[in-house]
Amino acid sequence: MEVVRHLHRCLEELKRNDCLELVWEPDGRERAVIRAMCREFAFSHQRLQPDVAVVLSRFAYVRRDGDAGVLESPEALCRIEFTCAETWHCLGILSRPTSIAMAVAAGQFGIAELADLLWRTRFVELADVAEPAERASWEFHDLLFHWRSRAGRVSGPQGGTYRHMQRATSPPAIKPRMSDDTVLLARPVDEDPPRESSLESLMERRRSVREQDGRAISAEQLGRLLYRVARVQRRLPGEYQELLLRPIPAAGAIHELEFYPVVGRCDGLDRGLYHYHCELHTLHRLATPESDVEALLADAALSWGKPDDPPQVLIILASRLPRLAWKYEGIAYRLTLLNAGAAIQSLYLLATEMGLACSAIGGGDSGVFASATALDPLVETSVAEFAVGSKRG
Numbered sequence: 001m002e003v004v005r006h007l008h009r010c011l012e013e014l015k016r017n018d019c020l021e022l023v024w025e026p027d028g029r030e031r032a033v034i035r036a037m038c039r040e041f042a043f044s045h046q047r048l049q050p051d052v053a054v055v056l057s058r059f060a061y062v063r064r065d066g067d068a069g070v071l072e073s074p075e076a077l078c079r080i081e082f083t084c085a086e087t088w089h090c091l092g093i094l095s096r097p098t099s100i101a102m103a104v105a106a107g108q109f110g111i112a113e114l115a116d117l118l119w120r121t122r123f124v125e126l127a128d129v130a131e132p133a134e135r136a137s138w139e140f141h142d143l144l145f146h147w148r149s150r151a152g153r154v155s156g157p158q159g160g161t162y163r164h165m166q167r168a169t170s171p172p173a174i175k176p177r178m179s180d181d182t183v184l185l186a187r188p189v190d191e192d193p194p195r196e197s198s199l200e201s202l203m204e205r206r207r208s209v210r211e212q213d214g215r216a217i218s219a220e221q222l223g224r225l226l227y228r229v230a231r232v233q234r235r236l237p238g239e240y241q242e243l244l245l246r247p248i249p250a251a252g253a254i255h256e257l258e259f260y261p262v263v264g265r266c267d268g269l270d271r272g273l274y275h276y277h278c279e280l281h282t283l284h285r286l287a288t289p290e291s292d293v294e295a296l297l298a299d300a301a302l303s304w305g306k307p308d309d310p311p312q313v314l315i316i317l318a319s320r321l322p323r324l325a326w327k328y329e330g331i332a333y334r335l336t337l338l339n340a341g342a343a344i345q346s347l348y349l350l351a352t353e354m355g356l357a358c359s360a361i362g363g364g365d366s367g368v369f370a371s372a373t374a375l376d377p378l379v380e381t382s383v384a385e386f387a388v389g390s391k392r393g
């Protein structure tokens with residue numbers, strides 16, 4: 001038994017490090033290679049029944065990667081490289097509702113096995129089931145961009161790898177003048193220095209500060225940050241949809257962003273993950289396992305380059321994208337990221353004024369957030385992170 005457990009642990013490790021390839025040979029001939037994209041990957045145990053109609057997921061896509069053609073989907077936890085031409089042909093058949101029985105009757109060799117493989121890896125789905133509203137909210141490019149640009153579900157490197165360093169020099173930080181038709185602008189700082197407490201002065205002083213003090217940030221400070229950035233100032237009677245006003249701007253006044261402080265160390269608050277109720281101005285502690293709290297803080301600690309000094313509080317911004325997609329077509333995910341950017345700059349300015357250490361965090365694992373909150377990522381998913389703590393000195 002111990003040997004089996006050890007084998008499982010080794011397989012998990014291989015999966016996590018993107019080293020596990022499964023070769024699919026239903027008839028003794030290699031037809032596809034399946035590569036796990038994260039450690040959660042596992043084949044579904046549910047086999048596909050021959051008379052059930054299935055269809056390729058609308059999120060599945062095929063692309064060339066190097067000299068291989070691969071099938072990917074933001075909903076699948078693996079990618080499949082097809083190594084034989086007939087398999088591509090079968091894939092085309094599955095882009096229309098088909099049951100295994102129908103395909104076999106039409107004499108398509110190998111389609112039963114392929115449909116079963118794609119079913120058990122979430123590339124095909126039931127054809128006759130209406131799509132839930134929250135999933136219908138996600139357009140193809142939105143879901144693809146979301147999962148491909150967050151940590152957790154990406155095979156291969158991600159983050160600051162400088163992959164083009166050997167091939168080309170970086171474009172310069174400052175663009176050369178674009179014409180000689182020059183207009184000199186007044187420099188406000190030289191001619192009219194801003195008052196210490198003004199927004200202009202704050203803009204000048206704002207910096208990312210990653211050195212935290214031994215004493216913890218207080219619940220009062222965290223509350224102030226959330227109040228000034230995220231609370232609801234007013235409900236607006238929208239013509240078709242409930243709208244809000246908050247101190248931060250948001251596309252269409254829809255305000256789909258939710259704020260979740262992950263508290264590592266905060267005077268007056270227990271360690272854990274909380275949801276901020278933006279109208280009541282209250283925090284609500286979730287029943288999150290300590291391992292998830294730890295993982296979220298450890299991930300942020302790595303991102304801000306201090307693996308042994310996680311942020312005292314990590315504020316996770318999550319998007320209820322279906323609220324935004326209810327109005328906006330084709331641009332919903334883009335708008336949510338723009339909204340998150342506006343929120344992050346507001347947090348930066350306020351944290352600077354309050355004398356706190358703070359930094360935006362560019363990584364963030366939406367898979368861990370989903371498990372920590374038990375939220376369906378199609379309903380609400382993390383899109384941005386901001387770290388705060390008390391400042392050293």
Ligand SMILES: Cc1cc2nc3c(=O)[nH]c(=O)nc-3n(C[C@H](O)[C@H](O)[C@H](O)COP(=O)(O)O)c2cc1C
Pocket residue numbers: 206207208209210303304305359360361362363
């Ligand atoms: C979208 C975004 C993502 C960022 N991600 C990180 C990060 O993961 N880790 C980090 O230490 N700083 C991060 N930063 C902070 C930048 O490194 C910082 O803004 C930059 O170095 C300029 O310094 P300044 O903020 O003091 O002006 C991020 C900033 C932004 C706006």
